[in-house]
Amino acid sequence: MKKKHNIKVTARDSRNNIEKMIRRFLKKTKKERLIEEIKERRYYKKPSVKKKEKRAKAIKFRFKEQQKKLRAQERRNRKKR
Secondary structure, three states, rough: OOOOOOOOOOOOOOOOOOHHHHHHHHHHHHHOOOHHHHHHHHOOOHHHHHHHHHHHHHHHHHHHHHHHHHHHHHHHHHHHH
């Protein structure tokens, strides 16, 4: 299901500072992953390519989580000594 993005930055929030408004807007769009989604949808991807990318992303995520667990365990072992 498609997400609806309602990103709104008012001058009141940023105390009428234009630079602050732009920074807040960019921060909100990054948080919602709006820019990444637009870049992904720019060109058509075959379903098989999407599937491969999804699989690769999952493997990368699992590896990162495994590394986190190992580092945490090493930290605990150092404290015991």
